[in-house]
Amino acid sequence: MRLTAKLWIAFHTLACFGTQAEALTQPPKLVVVVVIDQLRSDQLPRWSKSFLPPRGKSGTPGGFRYLMEEGAYFPLAQFQHLQGLTAVGHATIMTGAYPYQHHIILNEWIDRETGEVIQAPSDDRFPIVGDAKGYTVKGISPKNVGGTTIVDELKNSGYQSKAVAISLKERSAVLLGGHRADLALWFNKESPSWVSSRYYLPKGELPDWVKAINEPLKAKHDAILHWEADGDESGTSLPDNRHLEKKYPLDEIGIEFPHSTKAGSRHSVLFPFGVQITTDMSIAALDAMNLGRGPHTDFLAVSYSSHDSVAHTFGTNSRELEFLAEFEDKMLSKLFTSIEQKVGLKNTLIVLTSDHGASPLTEYLQDVKVPAGRINEEKILKACEEIMVKNYGKPKQGSWMLGFTDLNFYLNHKALRAAGLNMVDVRKKLGQEVRMQANIMDSIQYAFTGEDVRERSLPPGMFADQILKTYVEGRSGDIIFIPKPYHVYTKIPTVHVTGYSYDRFVPLMMAGPGIKAGRYGMMVNVVDVAPTLSFLMGTIPPSGSEGRILSEALKDGSKQP
Numbered sequence: 329m330r331l332t333a334k335l336w337i338a339f340h341t342l343a344c345f346g347t348q349a350e351a352l353t354q355p356p357k358l359v360v361v362v363v364i365d366q367l368r369s370d371q372l373p374r375w376s377k378s379f380l381p382p383r384g385k386s387g388t389p390g391g392f393r394y395l396m397e398e399g400a401y402f403p404l405a406q407f408q409h410l411q412g413l414t415a416v417g418h419a420t421i422m423t424g425a426y427p428y429q430h431h432i433i434l435n436e437w438i439d440r441e442t443g444e445v446i447q448a449p450s451d452d453r454f455p456i457v458g459d460a461k462g463y464t465v466k467g468i469s470p471k472n473v474g475g476t477t478i479v480d481e482l483k484n485s486g487y488q489s490k491a492v493a494i495s496l497k498e499r500s501a502v503l504l505g506g507h508r509a510d511l512a513l514w515f516n517k518e519s520p521s522w523v524s525s526r527y528y529l530p531k532g533e534l535p536d537w538v539k540a541i542n543e544p545l546k547a548k549h550d551a552i553l554h555w556e557a558d559g560d561e562s563g564t565s566l567p568d569n570r571h572l573e574k575k576y577p578l579d580e581i582g583i584e585f586p587h588s589t590k591a592g593s594r595h596s597v598l599f600p601f602g603v604q605i606t607t608d609m610s611i612a613a614l615d616a617m618n619l620g621r622g623p624h625t626d627f628l629a630v631s632y633s634s635h636d637s638v639a640h641t642f643g644t645n646s647r648e649l650e651f652l653a654e655f656e657d658k659m660l661s662k663l664f665t666s667i668e669q670k671v672g673l674k675n676t677l678i679v680l681t682s683d684h685g686a687s688p689l690t691e692y693l694q695d696v697k698v699p700a701g702r703i704n705e706e707k708i709l710k711a712c713e714e715i716m717v718k719n720y721g722k723p724k725q726g727s728w729m730l731g732f733t734d735l736n737f738y739l740n741h742k743a744l745r746a747a748g749l750n751m752v753d754v755r756k757k758l759g760q761e762v763r764m765q766a767n768i769m770d771s772i773q774y775a776f777t778g779e780d781v782r783e784r785s786l787p788p789g790m791f792a793d794q795i796l797k798t799y800v801e802g803r804s805g806d807i808i809f810i811p812k813p814y815h816v817y818t819k820i821p822t823v824h825v826t827g828y829s830y831d832r833f834v835p836l837m838m839a840g841p842g843i844k845a846g847r848y849g850m851m852v853n854v855v856d857v858a859p860t861l862s863f864l865m866g867t868i869p870p871s872g873s874e875g876r877i878l879s880e881a882l883k884d885g886s887k888q889p
């Protein structure tokens with residue numbers, strides 16, 4: 329009799345575990361990855377009082393606070409690469425790898441043989457599909473990404489999953505999608521309309537549902553967009569944009585609120601309009617592609633670019649950025665409400681993070697006595713050329729230095745070969761001599777060359793780690809400069825291009841099935857997103873994934889052994 333009871337309990341326990349384990353190992357019907365471009369870690373806490381509550385009166389989900397309060401919220405997630413840039417961040421999120429493996433080291437780099445500037449997603453073989461008016465890049469694909477992404481491995485596992493990526497910027501859409509996305513859509517400001525490439529659409533035709541969205545958008549080309557200051561303010565933003573007045577005149581749209589522009593202008597994406605059309609397109613994709621209602625996990629990736637554009641134009645401490653975030657919050661709520669109605673939030677795993685942070689305006693920092701400055705890249709290029717001419721004379725053709733992008737400076741390798749010069753010797757000498765130039769090094773923390781990387785002659789601590797996780801011979805510059813903290817180059821008001829805290833810390837939030845709600849007080853790495861999603865989807869992590877599963881944020885039963 330006792331034995332029977334014991335057996336019964338054992339069977340009952342097994343049965344219970346069986347049911348629970350089954351529920352917990354059920355992959356979500358839909359995974360949604362949202363990236364807010366340039367959303368720095370401190371921004372959500374600063375502005376959260378103005379955001380919608382986690383749930384409205386009728387139970388409708390809010391935006392940021394739905395994720396912060398009903399999901400797992402890691403305020404301090406970090407990137408560990410050297411250059412905090414859009415393409416690098418997006419590739420890192422989806423590959424779970426560092427740039428030395430996924431090879432997207434910058435937004436663009438220079439071909440050392442031809443001098444041509446190569447955009448991270450450029451691929452001449454796959455022309456733009458849709459209205460390519462004003463487009464300078466010949467074609468677009470993810471071919472420059474090394475290794476696989478979360479979406480690639482989901483599909484490699486044989487699941488009949490659909491995946492779509494949407495962003496105003498092509499680099500964000502393409503890099504979020506990876507090699508096996510069914511569709512990536514991005515926005516051509518000039519037309520203005522959504523476009524894609526033949527990589528996704530080999531017949532060269534946009535789907536009818538995309539055309540249907542484009543028609544009214546194109547008709548709106550000359551419509552005036554108006555942006556007023558409205559909503560609650562946190563009191564943490566600067567009262568005006570006077571730091572911009574002299575250096576960065578914004579005659580076209582106005583330096584202070586209210587701002588206005590045309591829907592077909594290059595400034596249109598700065599306006600809430602950019603957030604609105606990204607949301608509308610995401611909801612349209614959800615409907616048209618029937619996402620979350622197929623046999624296996626579907627994937628929607630959305631990157632909001634306007635946040636980055638507004639911060640670059642008005643600064644990270646501007647009222648414009650704060651008001652835009654309030655609008656983003658409303659649009660996220662609209663997206664989540666649509667998901668709730670069509671798929672159910674209980675079936676949907678939502679992840680929100682960012683691709684990088686940014687430095688506040690240099691002129692503001694200088695005003696408040698924080699050491700800050702601007703770097704003139706042209707001056708560095710000229711100094712490098714002068715060193716080369718002093719050492720080797722003038723090249724037979726052109727110049728020794730090909731150019732620069734984001735503090736990466738490139739040598740003319742054709743000219744080096746023509747002159748019979750050895751690349752190793754040239755780079756070593758150039759590095760040594762540049763480091764002696766006080767007028768350049770006053771704003772530079774370290775300058776290193778490819779030879780320093782090979783010989784592991786690197787600066788200490790986080791810099792060595794960031795360099796090794798980033799450098800790719802042939803794509804990275806021959807000589808690279810790490811600025812002093814809060815020293816940015818001159819082109820635009822706000823810049824992000826380093827591995828310092830202000831460029832590398834972003835929020836990370838996950839909500840949905842299997843996620844344990846809470847605010848997590850530990851530093852995590854953005855490369856942890858990919859293996860965590862892979863675990864919850866029942867796939868293997870992407871090929872170069874080096875992160876860990878964020879098991880502290882998973883419900884019991886999802887714990888790692």
Ligand SMILES: [Zn+2]
Pocket residue numbers: 366414636637640824
């Ligand atoms: Zn940016």
